[in-house]
Amino acid sequence: MAVLYTLVSMGEQAAAGMAYLEKNTCIIHGNLAARSVFLSEHLICRIGNFSAISVLSKDTSITIPISAFTIKWSAPEVLKFCHMTTKSDVWSFGVLLYEVVTYGHFPYPRMNDDEVQDAIQTGYGLPRPTGCPEPLFKIMMKWWNDNTDCRPTFETLQW
Structure with missing residues (x-):
């Protein structure tokens, strides 16, 4: 149980970092995954890897070329329309938490990018994931809602 608590704490810290970006800076990360979270020796998490970052006006979105994002972490609207918002970062955060709960396994392990894109669409x-409590997984499922309006904000996720 202590291990699960630590994993959930890591997710909470990542969500808090993204909540700050969402609320205060109008930044879309665009490349959120476990590889984007830096971990200190004291298990303090910080968001990094801002290579695909975009700064926007409030409540706006960007359109990006398909080569600029990773398929397995991308929301349906990104895959279909190359349209990215903070809600597509929320989708990616759900995949990030999947990585955390599975101790670093890649999502969709036996599928190539084309298969994943078709499957998500x-x-x-x-x-x-094995060992993931049902209540936590039910919350994760909310992040993967096809309707962006039904996805929670990062502020909600951190709590």
């Missing part, structure tokens, strides 16, 4: 979601 048809509503396929990641399965519940």
Whole structure:
């Protein structure tokens, strides 16, 4: 149970960092994944890897070329329209937490990018990881909602 608490704490810290960006800076990360979170020796998490970052006006979005994002962490609207918002970062955060709960396993392990893109477009979601409590997985499923308006904010996620 202590290990799960530590993993959830890491997710909370990452969500808090993204909540700060969402609320105060109008930044879309665009490349959020476990590889974007830096961990100190005291298990303090910091968001990094801002290579795909975009600074926007409040409540706006960007359109990006498909080569600028990673398929397995991308929301349906990114895959279909190359349209990115903070809500697409929320989707990616759900995949990041999947990585954390599975101790670093890549999402969609036996699928190539084309298969993942097709699967996400048809509503396929990641399965519940072994050892992931059902209540936590139910929360993760909210992050992977096809309707961006139904996805929580990072402020909600950190709590």
